Amino acid sequence: MTARMVCVLAVAAVWFPSASVGQSPAIPRAADGRPDLSGIWQAATAANWNLLPHAAEKDVPAGLGVVEGNEIPYQPWAAAQQRENFAKRATADPESKCFLPGVPRIMYMPFPFQIFQTPGHIAMAFEYVHAVRRIFMNTPHPEGPIEWWMGDSRGRWEGDTLVVDVVHFTNQTWFDRTGHFHSEGLHVVERYTPLGPNHIQYEATIEDPKVFTRPWTISFPLYRRMEKGLRVLDYECYAFGHERTWHRPPE
């Protein structure tokens, strides 16, 4: 540590006397004392193009990857399936059909989303295709089998971390544009840990015994969108290009 850094830290300690070394800046709190996650957020990763480390291609930003250990532990058949998905990705990716992207993929789509929070219910409203996640707190999953595109999310607080358990998925969604996939047996446990007023560390443990040999984990920060007057707008992917509708009669 240089003398200059020590000096900066000393000044910071004077300005923020409640923050001791190693603690995050104060996080906003809701009336019930829980961290207040409400606001407009967005991930800034290239994970939607590829969860794993990858170089840039035309229209694909490079990325260091978001998977711990840089490996997705596929069973042998599933590794072959992923390669097949990759070959057919232009048309086989559910995103190319504008379908709901599932969880965790919706969390790193390159669009903003808004979190609304009350003690019993946290809701996420996404710009991408008006997708919605309803996270009901401290309640059990409904009895399955149920196959929902966005799964069924149930939340609880562990200290300042929001833990969300997600089950009841379809086998129709992918994790990214390179064909990383799962079965309907997918089970995702997400952890949202506020790092300060404008950052949430997001972590998701992905378990699917039909497809993977062990659980694996992704993580990245969610950033608060800071633009003045920002609103979540819309991106109705599936409505673009319908030239045969009433308002755009055929030429």
Add this chain to the structure above:
Amino acid sequence: MRASLRLLLPVLAVASATTVHLDARQETPAAPYVPPRTPDGQPDIQGIYNPVGTFYNIEDLEYQSLYQNFKPNPSVRGRSLVVDPPDGRIPYQAWAAEKRKPIDQLHLDPTPEWVDPNAHCWPQGVPRHLNNREFEIFQPPGHVVIFNLAHHTYRVIPVDNSPHIPANIKLWVGDSRGRWEGNTLVVEVSNNNDQTWFDVMASFHSDEMRVTERFTPVGPDRIEYRAVITDPKVYTRPWTFAIHFNRNKDPGAEVWEEACVEANQKNIDLLQRPGR
């Protein structure tokens, strides 16, 4: 059966006497319903509601039953959800009335240009997204948020006096700003696109449409809803659409996911069938 009916007769007589008595009492108006408050002080109208309306033909309820059994119901012919103008008709300008005329013949089996945008699974727009399936009103601090069952859409209504977004941005469910006038939620909706209809009958609007909505809770389980629709490009005057919402009182009810686009291949196949 006959015996028990006879036993019931005195009870019915008492009941009807009570009714008369109650009717007399209603001459003094009951105190208006005052809803509880949310932690941030908004009147609390949260819950899951079902609209009582029709979205086959908002000007005539006769055809709503086509959704259930493909048979029109003549007993409600001519009943309209348009409460102003008094004739119950949308006050189209002449060109606009002419433009939508073919739907009168085509609605039962429309050609692709005349398919209800709702059948494409597109967001239904304002006010139609409140006139279809059940929806939930959620009131986190500073907001009213509506979650629709149909098409998994939502609408965010900030209650914060903030300005609307730039006018050239058009959105499927518009840009809403709310305020409370007493216990009535008043919402101004601008920035609507021109891609939604009010019903199956090509009742349309332009992207100049503005909607002023009033959500008035009249009891713990009922909200009266009125929308004044203004669009000088399409109508000769503003008009008013009115329905009400009844609370879903099932304990523990939740609004779950309804995928639409994801399961719409049947509709596409129908449109592209041989001979079409």
